[in-house]
Amino acid sequence: MSALQDSLPHARTRYGKQVTESIQQTRVRYVVLCVAAIATPFIYPPTWPLVLLALASYAIRMFGVEGIYHRYFSHRAFRCSRPVQFILAVIASQCGQHGPLWWASVHRHHHQNVERPDDPISPRQHGLFHSHVGWVWCERYKDTDLDRVPDFARYPEILWVNKHYTLLMLAGAALIWGLAETGAFGSSVTGGAALMWGFFLPTALGVQTVSLVNSVGHFRFLPGGYRRFDTDDDSVNRPLLALFTFGGGWHNNHHRYGASARAGFAWYEIDITYYILRLLAALGIIHDLRDRLPDDVIEEGRLGGMLGARRIGR
Ligand SMILES: [Zn+2]
Ligand SMILES: [Zn+2]
Incomplete structure (x- = not known):
């Protein structure tokens, strides 16, 4: 049994599926985000305030x-x-990749069926294009399988976020526009420019970089990465991708021990998400950070003396 399955409570309640949108809505959102992102620098040429807004x-x-x-x-x-x-x-619902329960249910399905025919994002099974974007456009995966996330499906407010994430994302876009109109980003940044550089462009880029973890992060034949662990799947650690995905690119580490709050195991494997989580834990906003690697993982990955950051949690 995997570490992921170990950590899940046994589901006694059947939750079924939650319908959040039609597959047409998914496809339209995807295309609109891509087209708007490409058009952004042509409609509003880059300035430092706009670039900083996009990065933030x-x-x-x-x-x-x-x-x-x-x-x-x-x-x-x-x-x-x-x-x-x-x-x-609510914060995460801004990422443009469905709601939290949809994301988690599909991702748990991926871990439990990795590289098998039922794994929606396996390049070995379905090819690179399907693992990058094709599966998102499939009718089969559009609804949220709540029985894969019984530990969170019992919270009505999380079910609400999962169903209405598009509304929340649009509210976030309106907030960016409104802040710009009140001069929050400087007098040179209009509401329209802020919407393009602060909403469409970063959202579309985030969708693409995370999709790269699914595609090239599971494609060992492409150079630019390494496998620290000889896992049964094709997962690869990709340093450049890890930088852009805030640690998501340490995918071979993650498939070896996915329960960890850190995905960069060695000190030189930069993992921005882990650093932010440590800060949130130090501030008392979150707790019980699970960042202690088991001895067999440390030994197998030849990580002795290379863990770097002091581990603080479970
Ligand atoms: Zn994976
Ligand atoms: Zn995972």
Whole structure:
């Protein structure tokens, strides 16, 4: 049994599926995000305030998907209070990749069926294009399988976020527009420019970089990465991808020990999400950070003396 399965409570209640949107809505959102992102620098040429706005917005979205959707809702790598859990879910809903329960349910399905025919994002089984984007467009995966996330499906407020994440994302876009109109980003940044550089561009970039973890992060034949662990799957550690995905690119480490709050195991494997989680733990916002690697993982990965950051949690 995997570490992921070990960490899940036994489900006694059947929750069924939650319908959040039609597959047409998914496809339209995907295309609109891509087209708008490509058009952004042509409509509003880059300026320093716009670039900084884009970077800040990208950082929030990327931590949302990697730190909150992935390490918290999918793998329960730390604990937090119910109000904090709700706030984290709302922040992460800005990432443009469905709601927290949809993301976690599909991701747990991936871990439990990795590289088998039922794994939706396996390049070995379905090819690179399907693992990058094709599966998102499939009718089969559009609804949220709540029985894969019984530990969170019991919270009505999280079910609400999962169903209405598009509304929350649009509210976030309206907030960016409104802040720009009040001069919050400087007098040179209009509401329209802020919307393009602070919403469409970083959201679309985040969708693509996370999709790369699914595709090239599971494609060992492409150079630019290494496998620290000889896992049964094709997962690869990719340093450049790990930088852009705030640690998500340490995918071979993650498939060896996915329950960990840290995905960069060696000190030189930069893991921005882990650093942010440590800060949140130090501030008392989250607790029980699960960042102690088991001895067999340390030995197998030849990590003795290379762990770097002092481990603080479970
Ligand atoms: Zn994977
Ligand atoms: Zn995972």
